[in-house]
Amino acid sequence: MGSSLGASVALHLAEEMDCSGPSENEFLVDRLILLAPALDVGQRRFGDVDEQGMKRWLASGWLELMHHAYGEIRGIRYEFYDDARRYSSSSIRQKVPTLILQGDRDSVVDPESVANFAAQRPHVQLVRLDDDHQLTNSLTQVWTETEKFLGLRSD
Numbered sequence: 600m601g602s603s604l605g606a607s608v609a610l611h612l613a614e615e616m617d618c619s620g621p622s623e624n625e626f627l628v629d630r631l632i633l634l635a636p637a638l639d640v641g642q643r644r645f646g647d648v649d650e651q652g653m654k655r656w657l658a659s660g661w662l663e664l665m666h667h668a669y670g671e672i673r674g675i676r677y678e679f680y681d682d683a684r685r686y687s688s689s690s691i692r693q694k695v696p697t698l699i700l701q702g703d704r705d706s707v708v709d710p711e712s713v714a715n716f717a718a719q720r721p722h723v724q725l726v727r728l729d730d731d732h733q734l735t736n737s738l739t740q741v742w743t744e745t746e747k748f749l750g751l752r753s754d
Contacts, residue, residue: 610691628695633699636713
């Protein structure tokens with residue numbers, strides 16, 4: 600389970616693992632729950648940073664931006680973006696059952712790119728919410744959908 604960038608990491612980790620069953624030193628990725636997944640962080644400009652901002656980031660090595668989990672400005676190294684460019688959600692082939700919860704008013708992750716990703720994969724269930732990137736107005740629905748997806752709820 601992951602949110603935003605953590606959701607992207609979870610997705611790509613599952614892609615790199617053999618999800619057919621655990622081996623001696625691995626665990627089984629049985630299902631994925633992705634909240635507002637930042638699917639293609641390295642495949643486009645980073646957030647709302649324009650082309651000149653991307654050049655300044657490369658030159659200085661640091662970018663200051665809002666960290667949604669901490670609610671404050673934090674620095675991020677360019678190497679993060681450079682590494683993220685190695686991963687693309689379009690290359691995902693693993694068919695792990697996946698629940699995606701995505702806000703339709705998300706200004707960080709494009710809801711339509713998430714919808715397109717889900718539409719191309721029958722093993723992915725997309726639940727669109729009337730919410731923003733944080734999904735804080737939908738926590739009850741997030742929990743209800745998670746319970747159903749994990750089989751913790753019968754309805």
